[in-house]
Amino acid sequence: MQIILQKSKIAKQSSIEITGSKSESNRLLLLKALYPEFKLENVSISDDSSVMTRALETSSNLVNIHHAGTAMRFLTAYFSIQEGRTVELTGSKRMKERPIQILVEALQELGADITYTENTGLPPLKIKGKKLDKYHVSLKANVSSQYISALLLIASKLENGLELTLEGEITSVPYINMTLALLDEIGVKASFVGNVITVKPTINKLEPKTLVVESDWSSASYYYSIAAMSPLDTEIILSSYKENSLQGDSVLADIYKHFGVITSFEDNKIRLKKETFNTEALALNLKNAPDIAQTIAVTCFALGIPCDLTGLHTLKIKETDRLVALKTEIEKLGGQVEITNKSLHLSASTSINNMVSISTYNDHRMAMAFAPLALKTSIVIEDAEVVSKSYPTFWEDLETIGFKMTRNEL
Ligand SMILES: O=C(O)C1=C[C@@H](OP(=O)(O)O)[C@@H](O)[C@H](O)C1
Numbered sequence: 001m002q003i004i005l006q007k008s009k010i011a012k013q014s015s016i017e018i019t020g021s022k023s024e025s026n027r028l029l030l031l032k033a034l035y036p037e038f039k040l041e042n043v044s045i046s047d048d049s050s051v052m053t054r055a056l057e058t059s060s061n062l063v064n065i066h067h068a069g070t071a072m073r074f075l076t077a078y079f080s081i082q083e084g085r086t087v088e089l090t091g092s093k094r095m096k097e098r099p100i101q102i103l104v105e106a107l108q109e110l111g112a113d114i115t116y117t118e119n120t121g122l123p124p125l126k127i128k129g130k131k132l133d134k135y136h137v138s139l140k141a142n143v144s145s146q147y148i149s150a151l152l153l154i155a156s157k158l159e160n161g162l163e164l165t166l167e168g169e170i171t172s173v174p175y176i177n178m179t180l181a182l183l184d185e186i187g188v189k190a191s192f193v194g195n196v197i198t199v200k201p202t203i204n205k206l207e208p209k210t211l212v213v214e215s216d217w218s219s220a221s222y223y224y225s226i227a228a229m230s231p232l233d234t235e236i237i238l239s240s241y242k243e244n245s246l247q248g249d250s251v252l253a254d255i256y257k258h259f260g261v262i263t264s265f266e267d268n269k270i271r272l273k274k275e276t277f278n279t280e281a282l283a284l285n286l287k288n289a290p291d292i293a294q295t296i297a298v299t300c301f302a303l304g305i306p307c308d309l310t311g312l313h314t315l316k317i318k319e320t321d322r323l324v325a326l327k328t329e330i331e332k333l334g335g336q337v338e339i340t341n342k343s344l345h346l347s348a349s350t351s352i353n354n355m356v357s358i359s360t361y362n363d364h365r366m367a368m369a370f371a372p373l374a375l376k377t378s379i380v381i382e383d384a385e386v387v388s389k390s391y392p393t394f395w396e397d398l399e400t401i402g403f404k405m406t407r408n409e410l
């Protein structure tokens, strides 16, 4: 489906309810499979969480997680400890290009039986579940934090728990802290000191409780961008959010002050208000919040603000090579972008080309990051259904706040 977004204006004040965080949901779904005594609320309706739910419920020996990186990594660990069961874990064409060797080797060192069924180092995997008898493992921490979270999620079910030594610079740290915070919330004991994480085994049953997933901050980023591109005093209210979030992308509240968007927390909502204009250059290291890089680059482009974004080394192995995709699409719109393997420099733009067709490369965040530009000019988003990976009601929600669009089922 192609969506043509006509140049639009949004209401002076609007409210949106956003689905649960897919990162928190996919962790908690796995923990609930290990500890059925828990109940979950506000679980994400994203495709990535639906595939996770199905994968944990099926008794089939073929499990396909499509584009879901967290599901691929977390389930590799989960199926490794399902004694007596053999599963082939596979995914989309792109998933078969996203590296997993660091996690597989760590699990193998702990005693897991995992083999590659197509290419070494990449999904699909054949996993023969068994008891893992080792306790200590070291792994490289600068490629994806998801490998570390995957090990931590199963750690309390290992006989002696787990001691993980993280090598090199640690990337996407808030996601590791999120995993540890959720373990703490359910009563699993863990510590993170220097570069060593220790998780204790669970001996007794855990106290049953209901865990409420906070709404998704990465999804909120598109409304921050919309607020930044809107007239002064525009307000957008989003629910349900917490001031002390476990999600690293909540750093948006600080980052978007640069664009004159002020956040206030009220009960379980956040109010974004456009209060000032600013065209000063922006320099940011996003190694702790890689998923909002596309949103920020497009906000800067729309507002004519030059930016230097660094810490982007993980973007090349996500749904697409996001650095190349950003450069290609911003340049179609008339912008000027330079990239390296880990950074992006955007020059100050002076105009935006009209009716440009944006390619989305099977990447939900390409579609959602570019959509706010409709506040400046008409724009076309190709393969617009990609948004369902994290935010299936994205287009309907944009319509409710005033975006005008036509859907072309091609
Ligand atoms: O653990 C998680 O839920 C995630 C970790 C991050 O990945 P990396 O650690 O690979 O950067 C992030 O990009 C992804 O969307 C979700």
Ligand SMILES: C=C(OP(=O)(O)O)C(=O)O
Pocket: 067, 068, 069, 070, 071, 291, 318, 319, 365, 390
């Ligand atoms: C990178 C992402 O997801 P994953 O790695 O889980 O596929 C994302 O949602 O931006």
